[in-house]
Amino acid sequence: MKILIIGGGPGGLYSGFLLKKADPTHEITLLERNPPDATYGWGVVFSERTLSTFQEVDSETYQDITKHFVRWDAIDVQYHDHTIRSGGHVFAGISRKLLLNILQKHCREVGVRMKFGVEVSDLSDFGDFDLIIAADGVNSFVRKTYESIFQPSVTLENAKFIWFGTDKVFDAFTFLFCENEHGLFQAHCYPFDSNTGTCIVECEQATCQRAGLEKASEAESIAYCEKLFAQALGGHRLLSNKSSWINFPTVRNKTWRHKNIVLLGDAVHTAHFSIGSGTKLAMEDAIALVRALERHRDVETALTDYEIERKPVTETIQNAAQQSLTYFENVKRYFHLEPMQFVFHLLTRSERVSYENLRLRDSRYADAIDRWFMGSAVGTSKNGDRAGDAPRPMGNAFPLRGVKLANRVVWAPTAPYSAREGMPNDRHQARLGERWLREVGLVMTEPAAVSPEGRITPGCAGIYRAEHVAAWARIVASIHDSSLSQSPTKIAIQLAHSGRRGSTRPRWEGLDRPLRDGNWPLFSASPLPYTPLSQVPKEMGAADREKVRKDFIQAAEMADQAGFDMIQLHFAHGYLLASFLSPLTNQRSDGYGGSLDNRMRYPLEVFDAVRAVWPETKPIAVAISATDWSKGGTELQDAVVIARMLQARGCDLVTVLAGQTTIQAEPAYGPCFLTRFSDRVRNEARIATMVAGHITTADQINTILAAGRADLCIIDPPGDPPGNPPSDPPSDPPS
């Protein structure tokens, strides 16, 4: 085959070499516009896993590359005058120039024709080639030529960055954070040979402007950054290589191939430097392409196969990169965290590294985290006294007003839908007090209705009749008494009104299905049915609002009489109070609709009324849908504002839920699917959060807590819910 490779970076060279090695009859020409020794960027990093792939594919290049590696296993973070190290991460770095020289040497040996200083400006010159590999980098000429086919998107990310070398030899992958009068700068530094390292400096665009760096010469930029990071550099220099401040371009392409032309490496995808994967991806592309060409005789089929194999892998890495770059772009959000927590949060930013992973890599680091967490939990010293005496993060107490939760784990079982006329029964008691959960810090009831018509189904429990108090009191006592730990398990009641989601069948028959008969009238913020088959609710008037507010007050008073330690008000999942909050469900034109302030007005009136009668020493949590997962609905930034408003009124804890505002929502489910929402609410509104979202393991809980993404975690039982629907579902509509 006659093959043309455009671009002599690692991806182009490696594919040339591997193709020629696989079939020496290939005629391969590689064109590179720069001279052989020119290179931009300093060092590249590979993980152990990438290296083992290289070894599998070709041991000689592998040995040449690894011979020159600098290996290290620590990550240092310098932040607020602290340096915190965590070990056991394995990285290897090499100078980009050296890597290119090695690959060039191997290409030459097998007979790839390389021409340097050749700029390709017209593809029609190459009509007689069987295959054209476009490895021509982030500004790919080939990609631009066939833009309508590849359908690329190039997103310039918000931050500005500059790529320097340095003669300071770091002994770890080092993150530096440095704030001056212009703003916050961060540097990502890693060594790549025994006397040189890479140092990428990044800051917000506005910071860059304020510092006058956008128009600065290279020398001025170097001088500025050397001064900025003087302490970390310890008298060493920053080295230039045509460095300038740019926005990171994230490249994606809908299609990767056109006839006999294929894109590879940065030409087809880029991933933010903070996860250091660009060169790795390009070289893996080369491997996949060569293998696909070996599998299929037909070039176009091979290119399709290559695309199918690489696209999902690339997307996964790009997602992780996106998460990482979003983290760094918003890192100031986490500057209130103490150094130990800040660093743990940074290390687990992609949600792919967990507490136990870090413990396995470096148990001393994990012990230090445990000690710090214990110290912060009890509000004493920042470091525990002795190693090994601190519990895992989830084992720490959590004080809320006068109530002290023994630990951070919360059990909130699904409703059994077995109540009659709102009366909780033995099934409720059994579910709340499940044996394996005796040691949780808090149990929480199902949403208990504040009135008969506030129930979701006729089988829902409530708290609106005098006899409910005694029934709940019995359950509260059983929870308080059953605990095995010294400090008894606390119990919270959720107070709710179903609004337009009321008058439905028990949920084992499906969600939001109106009763067969005996439906009761519904009301909501606006007269919009929840599903096409649902009843149209009445728009809530002043008298309705007053009645419901009083119902909540009465329910809170009863909850106190029953001995509950805490209340959670339900402002989420499309129930009555949620219907005021979301613009999707609140179309009112009075003072209770329109702006967020207006939409919050009624829910806050209810909150204030409850807070006023609920004992000062007992906490109140509020559950919110942090996003509606739907266009035009509540979004995360609104949730932050809502959380702040609640905090100002004396709310102690925000429980982060999402969705169910409307049935058109498109939720993204998976393990810990609400954690990132909780992270944002907690760290931006600076309020304690409780998070749900399919958390099933201790490792997940410890990771969430240690990183400061939430303060309490609601767990789902491993496996499936045990409940069996009763054969005779209750049916007693409110009269």
Add this chain to the structure above:
Amino acid sequence: MKVGIGLPTTILGTDRALILEWARRADEGRYSTLGIFDRFAYDSFEPLTTLAAAAAVTERIRLATTILTGPLHNTAMLAKAAASVDALSGGRLVLGLALGAREADYKVAGVEYRSRGRRLSEQLGALRSYWEENTFGPKPSRPGGPELLVGGTSEPAFARMARYANGYLHGGGPPRAFARAAEKARAAWFDAGRPDKLHLWGMGYYALGEDAVEAGIGYMKDYYSFAGPFADRITAGLLTTPNAIAEFIQGYQEAGCDELLLFPTVGNITQLTRLAEAVG
């Protein structure tokens, strides 16, 4: 975990004799369920009609559409057809519904392809109502009508499943792919506040015996030809040895699968016998 077997109704050359023999023998064996595919624009049997025939020659085994392309059907007609198969089988029908992956099926059936997700959601709600309200007979054997499964791997599929169905049906792949989807299904189930058990179903393809492998691969490539070179990847998952089947079953069991259906890729009754020997 229960293990069921698929009917060879999408394999070229399958006829009345093979289908009835297959159903009878599966019923005599230890399989929990007979599964069946739906592929409209293809040389294949219509699923509910075929399950009705299977119902007539079986006594015990459950009959499941895995899956039926819901939006291709008028919902009331589907409700009646399903209720009929349920009645004819003595309450053994499990109705699995999804969107299907093939646009051609919609084109040939003359049904709009866009907004099919919304239509499936509405269909799921409506089916139950038809059955429960006895809008028309026959009366389903269970109060709410047949058990409903929903398939699909798009994000909305999981919410749809948790909102309306009794379980989730995964479309095939290695155990780890099933495990990932199962976690999403569980997350959706708990989020929906469902108090009942979530049923998780998986599936795989097999061809047993040296004489069968090539034919099996040929079938897979043809069946998935709409997927382009991706067909090769699916084909690579074909289980061709008793060992591979045992590992596959174990992997699914560990991932929390409740019921695994193994589908033949060769239309020969010996494939049923060989699977019985392999599964034990």
